[in-house]
Amino acid sequence: MARYSSRLMSAELDRSLEPAALAARDRRWSADTPLGDWPRLAALEPAGRDAGQPVRVSVHWREDEHGRPLLEGALELRLGATCQRCLEPMELELQVRPKLLFGDPAQLGAALEEAGFEPCELEPGTTLRQLLEDEILLALPVFPVHQREEDCGALAEKLAQLEPDQDGRSGASPFAVLAELKRKN
Numbered sequence: 001m002a003r004y005s006s007r008l009m010s011a012e013l014d015r016s017l018e019p020a021a022l023a024a025r026d027r028r029w030s031a032d033t034p035l036g037d038w039p040r041l042a043a044l045e046p047a048g049r050d051a052g053q054p055v056r057v058s059v060h061w062r063e064d065e066h067g068r069p070l071l072e073g074a075l076e077l078r079l080g081a082t083c084q085r086c087l088e089p090m091e092l093e094l095q096v097r098p099k100l101l102f103g104d105p106a107q108l109g110a111a112l113e114e115a116g117f118e119p120c121e122l123e124p125g126t127t128l129r130q131l132l133e134d135e136i137l138l139a140l141p142v143f144p145v146h147q148r149e150e151d152c153g154a155l156a157e158k159l160a161q162l163e164p165d166q167d168g169r170s171g172a173s174p175f176a177v178l179a180e181l182k183r184k185n
């Protein structure tokens with residue numbers, strides 16, 4: 001896996017895409033990029049989460065047997081979210097595998113369709129970052145929930161355990177419990 005400086009990475013991600021040229025060169029590269037550099041993903045992060053965590057990007061451009069550009073990507077990242085079952089904070093682990101064919105959607109052959117490729121028509125000036133960000137946003141669950149139901153409500157349970165003691169005072173403030181939970185995560 002090649003490592004790139006942030007300047008080179010930005011050149012790959014932020015210049016307008018030329019799929020034909022990239023595919024003709026059988027271009028492939030991989031890099032970890034800071035989540036904070038992906039504006040629409042960073043905007044989804046709940047306040048206080050670390051924007052320095054990586055978005056792992058791996059892309060491979062190639063031509064199909066008719067010389068049409070194909071892009072196969074692998075994206076891995078973690079995003080903060082709110083569980084829609086218990087309404088507590090959770091972390092989404094996302095793995096997105098875009099497979100795109102650039103060109104006329106009507107010409108997508110059965111073989112490519114079977115291999116899971118989707119036609120993609122680029123607006124002029126679109127960057128790879130915008131394209132990949134679209135793919136990640138499309139892959140986000142509409143109703144994120146904790147993977148295991150028993151993980152739901154951990155915070156509420158912790159707070160409920162704060163029974164007042166015999167003097168009628170609470171043993172620990174809810175804020176102390178929250179701080180404790182944050183420290184463990």
Ligand SMILES: [Zn+2]
Binds near residue numbers: 146151152153
């Ligand atoms: Zn939950």
